[in-house]
Amino acid sequence: MTAIQDQVILVTGSTDGIGKQTAYDFAKMGATVLLHGRNRERAEVTLQEIFAATGNNRLEYYLADFSSLTDVRHLAEAVRFKHRSLNILINNAGIGAGNLTNKQRALSQDGYELRLAVNYLAPFLLTHLLLPCLQQAVPSRIINVASVGQQPIDFENVMQEQQYNPMQAYCQSKIAGVMFTFDLAEQLKNKGITVNCLNPGSRLNTKMVREMFGEYRGSVQSGADEIIYVATSHELEGVTGKYFDQKQEAQSIAQAYDRKARQKLWQLSKSLCNL
Numbered sequence: 001m002t003a004i005q006d007q008v009i010l011v012t013g014s015t016d017g018i019g020k021q022t023a024y025d026f027a028k029m030g031a032t033v034l035l036h037g038r039n040r041e042r043a044e045v046t047l048q049e050i051f052a053a054t055g056n057n058r059l060e061y062y063l064a065d066f067s068s069l070t071d072v073r074h075l076a077e078a079v080r081f082k083h084r085s086l087n088i089l090i091n092n093a094g095i096g097a098g099n100l101t102n103k104q105r106a107l108s109q110d111g112y113e114l115r116l117a118v119n120y121l122a123p124f125l126l127t128h129l130l131l132p133c134l135q136q137a138v139p140s141r142i143i144n145v146a147s148v149g150q151q152p153i154d155f156e157n158v159m160q161e162q163q164y165n166p167m168q169a170y171c172q173s174k175i176a177g178v179m180f181t182f183d184l185a186e187q188l189k190n191k192g193i194t195v196n197c198l199n200p201g202s203r204l205n206t207k208m209v210r211e212m213f214g215e216y217r218g219s220v221q222s223g224a225d226e227i228i229y230v231a232t233s234h235e236l237e238g239v240t241g242k243y244f245d246q247k248q249e250a251q252s253i254a255q256a257y258d259r260k261a262r263q264k265l266w267q268l269s270k271s272l273c274n275l
Ligand SMILES: NC(=O)c1ccc[n+]([C@@H]2O[C@H](COP(=O)([O-])OP(=O)(O)OC[C@H]3O[C@@H](n4cnc5c(N)ncnc54)[C@H](OP(=O)(O)O)[C@@H]3O)[C@@H](O)[C@H]2O)c1
Pocket: 012, 013, 014, 015, 016, 017, 018, 019, 037, 038, 039, 042, 064, 065, 066, 067, 091, 092, 093, 094, 095, 096, 118, 145, 146, 147, 148, 199, 200, 201, 202, 203, 204, 205, 206, 207, 208, 209
């Protein structure tokens, strides 16, 4: 495995929470860290904070609002333009269910249900567009940050037009990420790119959790530790297509193992992303 100091790592959603801690930890190890955010000022402040704390001057930030697939395409282009190869892609950016008293259905800039768009379609598209860079860096790793919050996708109501429930929307977007992980891992088998997903913990102290539940139970550091373990540990070399929880291989809900459901999701995602 390439020494961490020689690795280029993209962490999406690294202006706050678990992603920011993960980016900080990778920077401390000496990696080239590509930060990502949707707001220039927050991204700039994050970069300066991490630089001041680690002394690592191989930090860059990229902007893209994941509620826009055009923004995601621009992000991939910008990364590809600057970096021929990418060792690790951490698909972490996401939104929670919001304030649970607010049941207002929200849409992305492309007119898709917002949580599906930001938490699932954006990383689905970004990952595809960055595959050439990951291929250049083999052995490389893709990590999708999932959740224990998983509910089956209702293919008759994917955009949640009927009976909107933000928690259902969040959980659907998260199982979609797990299903994507399993399929992509299969497609990339023996190509040197592994694809795994993980639950970073439950109710960790982040903006998303505080907004949803008003309280938290665990630390942001524990979530970052989990991501870094799956992204770098030697014992997971070559391990692909797994869902991890607390650094252990775990079971997702049944739909993730339903090949037909996964095929349906894959086709739908390709068409929604215009791939
Ligand atoms: N915290 C937990 O207990 C927990 C449990 C299970 C899974 N997770 C997962 O862990 C990941 C990180 O969540 P977190 O708890 O660290 O949340 P967080 O503190 O709210 O951070 C979310 C990150 O995603 C970014 N983001 C949100 N919407 C975006 C958009 N439209 N475009 C681009 N970036 C966007 C945020 O940017 P801003 O800084 O601009 O807001 C921030 O950098 C998520 O995928 C979440 O589902 C978290």
